[in-house]
Amino acid sequence: MSRAPALQPPPIHVETLGHLQRSGLLAECQVVLPTPAAGRTGGPTGEASLSGYMTLGSYKFHLRVGLPLAFPLRLPELTVLSVEPQLELPHLVGDHQLCFESETNLLLDRRDPWGIVQESLARAREMLHRLITGGRAEEFAQEIVAYWATPARIRLDCDVDATERPHLTQILFSKQVPIAVADDPFAYGQSRRERRADDLARQNAIYIPIDPVAVDPEFDPRELMKPEGIRKYIRALPEADRREVARLLGHCTQRQELVVLGVKRPRGERARVGVWFPRVRGKHPLADELAQDLAIPVALRRRDLAFLAxxxxxxxxxxxxxxxxxxxxxxxxxxxxxxxxxxxxxxxxxxxxxxxxxxxxxxxxxxxxxxxxxxxxxxxxxxxxxxxxxxxxxxxxxxxxxxxxxxxxxxxxxxxxxxxxxxxxxxxxxxxxxxxxxxxxxxxxxxxxxxxxxxxxxxxxxxxxxxxxxxxxxxxxxxxxxxxxxxxxxxxxxxxxxxxxxxxxxxxxxxxxxxxxxxxxxxxxxxxxxxxxxxxxxxxxxxxxxxxxxxxxxxxxxxxxxxxxxxxxxxxxxxxxxxxxxxxx
CATH class of the missing domain: 3.40.50.720 (NAD(P)-binding Rossmann-like Domain)
Structure with a gap:
């Protein structure tokens, strides 16, 4: 089989990346051009890109600036390859791509591709500077749904009301596979094509509202992927809510348990994220201060009327x-x-x-x-x-x-x-x-x-x-x-x-x-x-x-x-x- 010829990026991509390499906006730049996908005769594995370093304070960010094939009709893709010293960051989606600007209704001057790259890097610099000088916890809380989607290994429909008090909700199973969590299975059934939920098995789960930023200015969402991290924020609840959580956990006694966390965001309503405990040994992991049960992040896909309508x-x-x-x-x-x-x-x-x-x-x-x-x-x-x-x-x-x-x-x-x-x-x-x-x-x-x-x-x-x-x-x-x-x-x-x-x-x-x-x-x-x-x-x-x-x-x-x-x-x-x-x- 003959080797596919090297793909040539559009001239505007080469010119723009060359301009970026000479500009000094990033240090130690290295241009990477598209290559054929392995075992295939055409189609690049990625866009033309340039990697380099941006230093902000004591942090050194290794960034990749990728120009998608549709550039300059689309924004550059900025990926955080690494941070020295190591630092967990919000506003990263997918493969650590920096979400620095929404393209919804965004007007780009397609005749000024270099200007688009300059402005994109300026906005990325501004965002990263804000994150390392304070407010990282607030941004984690604000963007926790997007952050949670990356490590999540389970995805469920969600029709849970993000109230200010803990309450029981229900996991819904189809053929022993969890498919949803809902406060009212009948109401959830109205969102299904079958217009019913009586064919789904049910099991209790618990909803717990937490305010991580108020408890810990250094809040890191990875804490919520462990039972001890969740217990930390339960301990910070008002006494009446702590007692209610303890009472509700007494109704959750299965070998597999789901917890829905209502995370208070600085702006907007509470976010909903899930944690699945697949192998509960003894007490519920949130009722036992010494429990170290495996916890799996669950992405909750909202299906409630108040969100969709x-x-x-x-x-x-x-x-x-x-x-x-x-x-x-x-x-x-x-x-x-x-x-x-x-x-x-x-x-x-x-x-x-x-x-x-x-x-x-x-x-x-x-x-x-x-x-x-x-x-x-x-x-x-x-x-x-x-x-x-x-x-x-x-x-x-x-x-x-x-x-x-x-x-x-x-x-x-x-x-x-x-x-x-x-x-x-x-x-x-x-x-x-x-x-x-x-x-x-x-x-x-x-x-x-x-x-x-x-x-x-x-x-x-x-x-x-x-x-x-x-x-x-x-x-x-x-x-x-x-x-x-x-x-x-x-x-x-x-x-x-x-x-x-x-x-x-x-x-x-x-x-x-x-x-x-x-x-x-x-x-x-x-x-x-x-x-x-x-x-x-x-x-x-x-x-x-x-x-x-x-x-x-x-x-x-x-x-x-x-x-x-x-x-x-x-x-x-x-x-x-x-x-x-x-x-x-």
């Missing part, structure tokens, strides 16, 4: 909210997914129809659940994607549900209708207005061929009663004894815009998925404003699309469409009808 912009406060979605087609499917991602705790779905292949390109579920009812398919999709959302399916028409279970409206905080059936929706609108116990409602509907869409909020509470304006207000008879027409319509009333491909039962209203998504987004934003009690009145919002495709097939838009100059229109009172038999009575 805010990272995606969801609100944990919406977990107790219940929303009823009537119609699970194109618009309703998107609304359900958006609200689940927003953190809604329960979503009830009403629709008697089943998924068909024709729905593939206009539904959020695609062709994943063909022949399954829409409520069941959408339920599976929501529970596959989003934890901590309960989905209640109703495989029936809304009018039948209201007869069979008339209290269903009052059991929800909001009703959203995307039926696409004005007759049924006006019936639902009237039922909502029939009782002050009923929640606010949102009606969302599409126009054909991308010409637009509409969202109406109604039955929204105010200081006294409810704001006037409802779906019935929009419908009138311009000609006495003529048909009802929607005053918000963009497409000329009285024309059948549905298309027929295969005959009876195969008609559909032509629109694109982007149209349904746009309408669903408006409905979801209304929903969140209502649930946060930030929406007033009964606004009607319409988005205006491009009429080219609509007019190309010979259709004409209404004067309202032509009168709207921008892409959106929001009306607060113009659509309210004083003689409305529903909201004016």
């Amino acid at each position: 805010p990272r995606g912009g969801a609100g944990a406060e919406l977990q107790k909210r219940q929303v009823l979605i009537v119609g699970c087609g194109a618009v309703g499917g998107h609304v359900a997914l958006i609200l689940a991602r927003a953190g809604i705790g329960q979503i009830s779905l009403v629709d008697p129809d089943s998924f068909e292949l024709e729905n593939t390109y206009r539904h959020v579920c695609g062709m994943a659940h063909v022949d399954l009812t829409k409520v069941q398919g959408l339920r599976q999709e929501l529970q596959r994607l989003i934890p901590y959302v309960k989905v209640v399916p109703y495989e029936e028409e809304i009018e039948n549900l209201l007869v069979r279970q008339p209290e269903v409206l009052a059991q929800h905080d909001l009703v959203i209708s995307a039926l696409g059936s004005p007759t049924v929706e006006m019936h639902l609108n009237e039922r909502i207005w029939s009782s002050t116990k009923h929640p606010p409602a949102i009606f969302a509907w599409l126009e054909p061929l991308g010409i637009g869409g509409h969202v109406l909020a109604t039955h929204v509470p105010k200081a006294e009663g409810f704001s006037r304006g409802c779906l019935e207000c929009l419908y009138h008879r311009p000609v006495e004894e003529g048909p009802l027409e929607n005053r918000a319509a963009f497409a000329t009333p009285g024309i059948n815009y549905t298309r027929d491909v295969l005959g009876c039962g195969s008609t559909y209203l032509p629109f694109a998925d982007l149209d349904s998504l746009r309408t669903a987004e408006m409905a979801a934003r209304f929903a969140l404003r209502i649930l946060h009690r930030q929406l007033e009145g009964a606004p009607l919002v319409s988005w205006k699309g491009d009429a080219l495709a609509f007019e190309k097939v010979g259709y004409r838009a209404t004067p309202r469409f032509d009168a709207i100059s921008g892409p959106f229109s929001e009306e607060q009172v113009a659509h309210v009808r004083e003689s409305c038999p529903v909201c004016a009575s």
Whole structure:
């Protein structure tokens, strides 16, 4: 086998490293160029790099400056190879790479690669100087989750509340293998695709809050990898907490034990790290002052709602909210997914129809659940994607549900209708207005061929009663004894815009998925404003699309469409009808 030729780094890498070698920022520099991976014919084992020494006070840091292949679009990678005299450092990840700057939203001047390296080394110098002159313990405590991940040999899901008092929690096992630790196994089960945890075996574990920086200004997290180190910080707890720890340890009597430590950080909430004792001999290692049991670091992957929801912009406060979605087609499917991602705790779905292949390109579920009812398919999709959302399916028409279970409206905080059936929706609108116990409602509907869409909020509470304006207000008879027409319509009333491909039962209203998504987004934003009690009145919002495709097939838009100059229109009172038999009575 022929030897692979030496890889040539990009010229900009060679030039930048040469500049660094001559700059004097590091001493005793040595450039290392990429080499072929052993036994392979291509691909470097690492980036072009330079190693050298940085002296700060009495410490000599041996650093490697690596330029990744994407440099200067990415930061240099600075690795601490060694420190003399030996010193344990925070802010090291992976193979002792110095975490000196987050690349999130970082803007680099790609035309000044040498400037990027200079600034990176300056920030690294500043960080290292801060760590050797004080504050190392605080930084260890602040970054203990990242530090703990490197030596951890076990990784568990975690849904443990980092309280200020010790408490029992539970280890959850699947086929005798620990997979999670949780205060409430049922709540943890809601984060699993199966939406259950009753198939998991359980064992007591203990959670202990500690404040290592307050106890020892020289705190080193390696102490927590030994039972005597943990006991040191337990002894520093208030007397009531020490007694509680001793009592709780009496409930942890297995041959394998887990301890969850809630480490107080200088900034932010307590961090959670785990310690596993695989071979307990006699008493619990934390109850025996002489115990030297083997302790294994455990990385805890947080799975609780309070941690997951805010990272995606969801609100944990919406977990107790219940929303009823009537119609699970194109618009309703998107609304359900958006609200689940927003953190809604329960979503009830009403629709008697089943998924068909024709729905593939206009539904959020695609062709994943063909022949399954829409409520069941959408339920599976929501529970596959989003934890901590309960989905209640109703495989029936809304009018039948209201007869069979008339209290269903009052059991929800909001009703959203995307039926696409004005007759049924006006019936639902009237039922909502029939009782002050009923929640606010949102009606969302599409126009054909991308010409637009509409969202109406109604039955929204105010200081006294409810704001006037409802779906019935929009419908009138311009000609006495003529048909009802929607005053918000963009497409000329009285024309059948549905298309027929295969005959009876195969008609559909032509629109694109982007149209349904746009309408669903408006409905979801209304929903969140209502649930946060930030929406007033009964606004009607319409988005205006491009009429080219609509007019190309010979259709004409209404004067309202032509009168709207921008892409959106929001009306607060113009659509309210004083003689409305529903909201004016």
